[in-house]
Amino acid sequence: MTQINVTVDGVGYVDQVEPRRLLVHYLRENLGKTGTPVGCDTSNCGACTVLMNGSTVKSCAVLAVQADGAEITTIEGLGNGGLHPLQAAFHGEHALQCGYCTPGMILAAVDLLRDNPDPSDEEIREGLEGNLCRCTGYENIVRAVRRAAAAGAEGARA
């Protein structure tokens, strides 16, 4: 067992974990952060995407011990008590159906808009190609990211 110090959604944790334990299992099973689901075992689907020190990682491809000292943001902490503009945009554009890919998709979009605050549709599609959705055909996800980008631009002007 290895001791890790990790901050998740603003709360600090000290835990003993098996070195092979995946971050996603640590989040889900040790901390009860079940908002982050697992969709595959080859890091293709992106359902388990979280922010680690501000950048996206697929938490099924990170060991919990690698997160020692890190700050993790999951979908449960993203809104900081309210709704993040991307969460609001996904709701407003009907960008989810079953919702299983949604946490990862939203966090990937957060990272995308941070890198590129005003992406074209094509840039959005390319930026999200590491996250798979089986329900929406992506049309409304692209619209939601565009909407959040526009809201962000407006926010920046204000």
Add this chain to the structure above:
Amino acid sequence: MTAVDETQAAGPQIGRARLRKEDARLITGQTTWTDNIQLPGLLHLAFARSPFAHAKIRNVDVSAALKLPGVVAAFSGADFAAEQGSLPCAWPVTEDIVIPDHPAMAVDEVRYVGEAVAVVVCRDRYAAADAVAAIDVDYDPLPPVLDIRAALDEGSPKVHAAGNKSYEWKFANGDLDAAFRDAPVVLERNYRQQRLIPSAMEPRSVVCAPLGEEYTMWSATQVPHILRFLLAAITGIPEQNLRVIAPDVGGGFGSKLQVTAEEELALLIARKLGKPVKWTESRSEGNLTVHHGRDQWQRIKIAADRDGRIRGLSVDLLADMGAYLMLVTPGVPLLGAFMFPAIYKMDAYSFDCTGVFTTKMPTDAYRGAGRPEATFAIERIMDDLADELGIEPLELRERNWIKHEEFPYTTICGLTYDSGNYEAATARAKELFDYDGLRREQAERAERGDPVRLGIGISTFTEMCGLAPSRVLGSLAYGAGGWEHASIRMLPTGKVEVVTGSSAHGQGHETAWSQIVSDQLGVPFEDIRVLHGDTQVSPKGMDTYGSRSLAVGGLALVQACDKVVDKARVIASSMLEAPPSEITFANGVFSAGTASKSIQEIALATFAAHDLPDGVEPSLDSDATYDPDNFSFPHGTHLCATEVDTETGFVKIRSYVAVDDVGVVVNPLIVEGQVHGGLAQGIAQALYEEGVYDDDGNLVTTTLADYLLPSASDLPSYVTDRTESRAANRLGVKGVGEAGTIASTPAVVNSIIDALRPLGVKDVVMPCTPERVWRAIEVARGAPQDAAAQHAARQSDQTQGNSPSAVIDGGGA
């Protein structure tokens, strides 16, 4: 695109683009996926699975696993042989169908890679992963059976002792001999429907907790009610002692319409150990063991007059059942039997399907289930017929389709299409697509020898859904009815609980059902809560599949609301001191002259029950079960423009227009979303996806790295619109869940062939990968087929659909 309508304006809720009630928890991670569940002392299951496509099991030794830390128990199939029975097939399609015994864990023989042979029960999932690797199984390999075209040959190895044929099912109407004898034009085509892996984003998961003799099962299932009934039937556990809960379920697309080995074993192990157990599959385990879809070889023949009038149609199918018949495996191809004639009139039709066993994962329902296959074949051959006759392909379709004034129309299959307007949908699609402009551009590009050709693909589809009238299901030997149930509970505060027997897993029932009930009862949308997916809360239901929830379950809601209003009218009559016949009800208010009482006031008065008339029960609650009297027949016209690079074979969808007629729309936002998602899956069949087994029967596409589920960058933006012809039911609604998938596959492939037809290309086998497209062009240009095949052999795309003779040889007729 649909503008959101969240206004508080008065008037009907039906038709408004309300944002979904479901979203609040899903966008914030407050979800209840089955794998989230933790219970005190919860044990984890992991399965040892066959690495052979076909083998005798000589010995299973779990002793080494039992010595590992954290291992509580380990079992082989033999340990459950006396109690596991056979997993159910609910659709024995013919009298003499062969339904092999299907044990949840193999006992003597394995028949596909991934079949469970042993299970470990451990204190955590990591210990389970270690322990399963310590199980030692001794196999005696047997020859695999992989090609359904050869499986019926004498001398083929046998999947089961009874042979490789499960059934042959036939349908015919009209004088087919005369149609083909007299028609001046006859075309025959062979099409391949490749094997698909449904790939819901949430992997399967099941938790089962015993409490004395009672069991609660949570499962990522589309069918909690069917699962409860069948688990009780096969295990003998009394149905009243079994509660099944489908919590948040992350997509299904038919793949979670099943009674699985893992669900049954979770129940049996929980019973044996008296402890709660959990099993959650990995994606690679799921690709092996979640039922697959499609996998047919189709031979279709069409006879027509020179003016394009269809005289007759004849279809022979070979359908891959896989190793066993699961819940509706044999019936899936037959859901297409009545759909090959599609929207067209003809004199005669015959259909013949042979279900064949192979040593592969069983097939079963996947979005569209039978109808995508049928629609593909008819829409593909219609384009070829148009080419043969020199008639514009939309014009050919129009000459044959049922005119809008001819509805209701009884087809050659005996189905009565209640409504439709193919002219209107086609006109709208042509307009949105700029059909004539693209045809001009296509001609210009061909004229100047542009290496990137433009193709236009057409799919004027219909389908049958809303499963289904119980009598019809009975006549097709299906094992259950097709009704749906709903309950309304009027709460004392005037709020409403709606209980539905359909079990949503992404479809948005909580929102759409609230809209329907709001209109029927005149209570605010926000005051309605929809409950589903738990057999204790919603004890009666037929669940969600076959685009049935609205077309069947939605109408059950209306009937349940009627009963509430009828009961409330009696009480209103007493409160308003007027005879019931003089009471009117509108917008939630009962009125007699100038006096009135709201339904909420009546709900409170009923709760108090102080002044009810003699003999009136103090309840407004109601139950209703609705059995539809017909299928639902959505239709539409889809047009796809692709740019096909003749030098690389790369296909780019330039524009896609879908105009669908799904009758009256309850929530346009949800309908549009269903169409989008359906399109993505249908396009994926055309261009990307194929479940591939190698020559030894190993699944090659076990992960999402190998099975190409399209991402946002692989798919186009869609233009969607609707036309509307009311269905002949009280809401005027039709199903929508599968329409996009059914329509889009032929639209895409037709566009590729349309682009390449001038080069002599007649067909490209799906998925139309760049290599396959390039190769088809090379062969058409006169490159020797062998050379092209040799070139292909050096590429990575060595899949079954790529076999040089992509035709049916013999069998099936």
